[in-house]
Amino acid sequence: MRLSSAMTSAVLAVTMGLGISTSYAQQKPTRLLIFAAGGPVDFVGRHLAVKLSPLLGGPVVVEARPGASGVVAAQAVANAAPDGTTLLLSSSGLLTIIPTITKDLPYDTDRDLAPVSRVVINATALVVGASTPANNVREFVAFAKPLKDPLIFGSPGVGNIVQIWIETFKAATKLNITNVPYKGIAPVMIDILGGRVAGTFGDMPALLSHIKAGKMKALGLVGTKRNSAAPDIPTIDEQGYPGVDALSWYGVLAPAKTPPALVAKLAEAIARALADPELKAKLAESGVEASSSTPEDFRQLIRDDRTRLAKIIAELNITAQ
Numbered sequence: 001m002r003l004s005s006a007m008t009s010a011v012l013a014v015t016m017g018l019g020i021s022t023s024y025a026q027q028k029p030t031r032l033l034i035f036a037a038g039g040p041v042d043f044v045g046r047h048l049a050v051k052l053s054p055l056l057g058g059p060v061v062v063e064a065r066p067g068a069s070g071v072v073a074a075q076a077v078a079n080a081a082p083d084g085t086t087l088l089l090s091s092s093g094l095l096t097i098i099p100t101i102t103k104d105l106p107y108d109t110d111r112d113l114a115p116v117s118r119v120v121i122n123a124t125a126l127v128v129g130a131s132t133p134a135n136n137v138r139e140f141v142a143f144a145k146p147l148k149d150p151l152i153f154g155s156p157g158v159g160n161i162v163q164i165w166i167e168t169f170k171a172a173t174k175l176n177i178t179n180v181p182y183k184g185i186a187p188v189m190i191d192i193l194g195g196r197v198a199g200t201f202g203d204m205p206a207l208l209s210h211i212k213a214g215k216m217k218a219l220g221l222v223g224t225k226r227n228s229a230a231p232d233i234p235t236i237d238e239q240g241y242p243g244v245d246a247l248s249w250y251g252v253l254a255p256a257k258t259p260p261a262l263v264a265k266l267a268e269a270i271a272r273a274l275a276d277p278e279l280k281a282k283l284a285e286s287g288v289e290a291s292s293s294t295p296e297d298f299r300q301l302i303r304d305d306r307t308r309l310a311k312i313i314a315e316l317n318i319t320a321q
Contacts, residue, residue, distance in 0.1 A: 204287025
């Protein structure tokens with residue numbers, strides 16, 4: 001089978017080390033698609049793009065494609081030319097939860113997208129409004145148990161991993177919580193600050209400034225480890241409520257027919273970008289751990305997390321609301 005001229009140019013470029021600074025790469029910028037502007041994926045994507053641009057020999061532009069909890073952005077990448085110039089920066093939920101709870105996706109996650117590299121592992125916190133009379137999970141449970149009306153928690157869309165955290169938190173605490181999906185985390189934050197929503201779970205880049213300013217309270221972290229950016233926040237697990245431990249990560253994917261040599265070189269460029277001390281420090285300050293991987297390891301991570309989360313989804317009867 002003969003390659004198209006565009007694919008041939010891409011393959012020739014990556015054979016020159018990371019010299020994707022050929023005329024082809026310079027003529028066409030790399031688009032890094034995300035599912036919502038203004039949230040933690042946007043934050044990570046824009047900082048990553050700055051370091052990737054010189055490694056790829058041309059501008060890397062972050063482009064928001066909102067809609068259907070990330071499905072719109074994923075479909076755009078699945079249908080894009082496999083030349084390395086259209087990539088997806090995905091949250092974990094889009095690759096593990098959405099395929100499990102959503103029927104009739106317009107693409108097949110495994111068939112139509114090629115994993116390139118994991119990018120980060122996030123610290124994630126349970127946050128509530130500053131006026132909430134609780135400073136940790138135990139106090140929050142004691143405050144919320146007697147309430148007659150359900151607590152409203154916001155989440156950034158159906159199928160987002162926040163839905164898993166809310167449901168596992170409900171199961172662990174036996175609280176009456178209603179999940180209300182929003183279009184991204186930014187409007188959830190606005191409604192928490194305005195007192196219209198009781199709380200949410202969020203990745204640290206979206207939360208840390210509000211927590212440090214005293215506008216929100218962080219009651220506990222997801223997982224089993226504290227985070228260096230906020231070492232005083234205990235985990236929910238260590239407060240006696242185990243099970244809220246599904247980790248959030250982001251990763252880059254390409255169209256499925258992207259040549260393996262190009263996928264490998266893109267992964268190498270991402271690894272080099274994430275090894276940059278300035279970027280590592282910037283991410284760490286925001287509660288994010290830079291964590292690259294090989295394409296093969298990233299593919300296995302997606303499969304393993306999807307299998308593990310599918311069991312939780314079945315046990316808690318989580319559906320596409």
